[in-house]
Amino acid sequence: MGLTLFTYLAAILAAAAAIAVKGARPGLRAFRAAAFFSVAYALLLATGYMLSIDYPAAALVLVRAAGVGVIASYLAFLRLAIGYPYAKRLFILDLALVAIGLAAVWAFVFTDAYIVEVKRFELEYIRFEGDYHRPLSLVGLAAGLAAALTMTARSFITKSRVYRQHLAVMAAGLLFSVAWGYVFAIVGPTGILKAAYPLSAVNTLVAVLAASYAFSSTRVFQPRLVAKTFGVWLAIIVAFALPLGAVVAVAFLFRAEAGATALGIAAIAFLLLGRGAESFARGRMGSEHDAASREDLEAAIAHLDLSAGRESVLGELSAIVGESFGCSWLAVLSEDDAGNLRRIYPDDDDEIVTTPNSPALEALAAVDRRVILKTDVVADASFAELKPVLLGFFDVLGAEAIVIAKEGRRVVGLFALGPKRSGADYDAQDYAAFDAVHGKLFVVAYYARHVARESLLGTVEKEIGLADQIVKSIQEKIDPIDHPGVEVSFVCQSPRGLGGDLFDSVRISEHRWFFVVGDISGKGLNASMSMVILKSMIRTLLKEEKDFIKLVARANVFIKERLPRGTFFSGMFGFLALDKGSIYFINCGIPAMFFRSPGLDSVIETQGEGKMLGFVRNVEPYLKTRKLALPPGSRVLISTDGIVEAESVRGERYGKERLVRILAENKDASAAETVGAVVKSASAFAGGRLDDDITVVAIDYAGIPKEKKR
Template identity: 35%
Template sequence: IRFVLFTAIFAGAAGFTTALIMQFIHSVSGWIVLIIVSCIILFFIRSFVSGKLEYVFGKTTDYEVMLDTELQKLDFGKGHDTVLESFPKIMKQYITCQGLDILVSDENMNLQTVYSDFEHHNTLSANLACFEYLLSQNNVVLTKTELIANYLYDSIRDELLDVFETTQTEILISMREGQKLIGCILLAPKTHSAEYTPYDIHVLSNMYSYFFLVIYYLRNISKQDIIVTIDREVEMSDQIIGSIQNYKDTLEAHGFSMDSIAYSAHQLGGDFIDYITLNEKRTMFLIGDVSGKGLSASMSMVILKSIIHTYLQTISDFKELITKVNRFIKDNLPRGTFFAGLFGIIDFPTNTIYYLNCGIPLMSMYISSYKHAIEIQGEGRVLGFVKNIAPFLKVRKITMHKGDTIVFTTDGLLEATNLKGDRFGSDRVGRILQENNGAKASQIARTIYNNLLDFILRKIDDDVTILVLKYNQQGVSKN
């Protein structure tokens, strides 16, 4: 039907028009001009009709948007079996492949088959030279045809051909975490003996973030009972309490105190706090919110924390770190994922906080010398919207004095509403901070949280994270 409507009819019309022109026009130059003009007119009419009827016939090649939409709907909260049923079904429908294999690396760095349309049960070493080469070249999608034709793969061709032959597949999509291969997806030939096109490779490359999330889930989350997952990796209160206990002594030895409260409205959430010792004189802290809800947001949060720790092993420049984190979010986490938060560095010798605001909704500071609380937002942009965030990054600094206190919060606190629809808001946080400036960091955090509960008089329906940093004086004892 598509061929008849969009090709045969218009080809016939072009031929008929040409015949009429040649019958009634006797000038060769006239033939050429009129035939060209008539063909151009018919071409535009064809394009117009094709566009109008596209919703009836669909698109034969442009399936990227539809595939993206379906992959966004994957619900990791429904469990391992549902993911392994839904994901391959979506891939086979839109990629039109005969089937696929999914391999995930275990603790011994062996790739084990966790799903196969062909009853394969393969075990491959993730440390094979061919995989290491693909990681070093950052080659995510490789076809069997390219492997055979491209001389760049001479050194690993035999090894990879053996992988393709063993699995009876045509395309290898590899997923990495740092410099480790954590899994791969192998696609069988297309249905009806069709060839994979450059468009298919383009789409598969663009969908990498979804493939990464599926592999990460199968490798790290689905193998564990969900309660264990919450306790060990995802539940916000446990993460934050554990982090604070590890860093309390370091902070107090330098005259600082820090405490926080976190409430996850859906048990699983994307809010997080992290503390990272850079050296004896500096400590980094993070507070932020990864977009989304439930297990998907929590997985993105855990992945993001992991990649930040990885980057810090090789990156010493503050802005470069944020630039690379932004690029990772843009390229590797599901489309539409963003991070709103703040990266801060405490420089103990100078009592200075260097920070990059990446969309933190509130930084409220009580300045003891002024006896007043003010907002010190600074300039910043949420990570994950643009590929190059560097032009928008500006490092700010605050030198703290005895009694100075800073409160950082995510949007769940500020946007909470009471029964009348009034927002909790930043002004209320400032007043609480000013009225309780003499209290400890832990007491200030608790007071803000209790005021929130009194204000809304109902169950909190969004994640709430509050971080309080206070400078007391040098040499504060633990007692």
């Protein structure tokens, strides 16, 4: 078996790589045909070799058929080389290629022109070649070479850089395949490489892998990075893989005498050298450096001085982005009140780029990505339907990459990056960096959306004034819980005018609302910006995620990974089901949630244990959905820690007991009056000065609406 195993393995891997390429895109049929014939070639050749000892007649048929397989594979690659990346119908070419293929079947399989007989004695493989073996082999070789050269030539003249890269990679894979085939399959059996003949069809893997790369990659890569990665792999082979092979080989030379010891030595060598190779590769493949660069970029954007005014902020952002990505310019588009996307930077001419319901805006809303490179649109099949509209949008802007800030499906802002000064395309590394800083860019987009132009601001007090606009506009944007069966009242305020406390409600159906109450850690401007982003993100998640626990878990991931380090959320997420008279909620560290039932005339603490968000990446195992049944006339009061932890001048905490007392004293008051009483009481307790942001929510349930009962 020996070396033949490698050929079978190569065939399996090549088949898997071909199957992994999904979708409908130009050239895919030719690629699949090429992959199919390549795999068939490898399997037929390897099986023919295996059978050539005991079943030489069957082996002969298989080896002849393998010859057809390789020619058919190269013809399919030639078709791919001529057509890729376009979907043009080339009927005459297809007909000619099929005719050549059929002629090859006749010549190779049904005549003695190619091979007359095969025999094998142990490793001694003898191939009795026909009169036309060499010309026929050279025809196959010429087909492969023609395909590779066509790809090479087209890699220089094709307009799109990403397609040029695809063609170059495919050409390299195919050239390697042809050279390997020539050496091992044509020259090998008659020369010194006779024993290595079973490896002759391993070349299948390289050609198919290269082509499958072309069908899955949508971004250009940097030659420097490729060279570096190649160098690292080479170093690993020389410094770790070869010594490991030597150790294992020496150990197995003595296996007959001490099999277990040999196996043990091999295992230890594998572990030691494997770990060595792993630690050598870590940090040398560019990942750590990339992560550090991204963190620097994140930090630079996060430290933008938002109090400096919109023009100044966007100007500084443009400088940061220009330096990090080498882009020639940055344009910022922002949604206006009418739903248009307007260019607000660099020209600030308020030019409308897209209008509501325009195909471009619809396409941007429909795309489920927040970063789009032009090369993605060109080469990624998932953009096929939106391709013309998106490419048109890129052309209008003259951009090569865009970063989109969305709230749900609505595009609230967009950053467009012009071509790189170096002339290179944006690559996979740039994409990862854009993706990493998206949260920070989102803040700037929101800032640009909600803060008016500096020239219009006049004498507004800078930091407080600007950020207050944002906070107020976001806080006011809720779906009020307006329903005959319930009265909901809330107060959300901060001692500095800016804060991270949050109350939001979203109408799900006639009788159901989603709501969230809580506190984002941090103070002042930073906290309020985090709150703004989180609120927007929760609304986006609500549209995408139907599972309550998963929704909260995804919000947790967003806080942990996208908001500034050290940010966490304490609060609760709830579904108010008025038709069922219930609240379903997940406690994420809300300190106080009290329930007062008219039947019991007592106050019960109901929040239970909770885990705050932002502490661990996967919070799902810790989350529990609880249900609170609401009898008619009941009240729920929810408060963040700003009330419970309010301190008197003597350092005494307000605590839950006082909250319960206020709730009992106000049992006949309205929800709004009760909320007011809580805030007044806590404020008076703290000597008129609350240290922390506070949010208090009261929900009075009157009963299931009559029309629902019917």
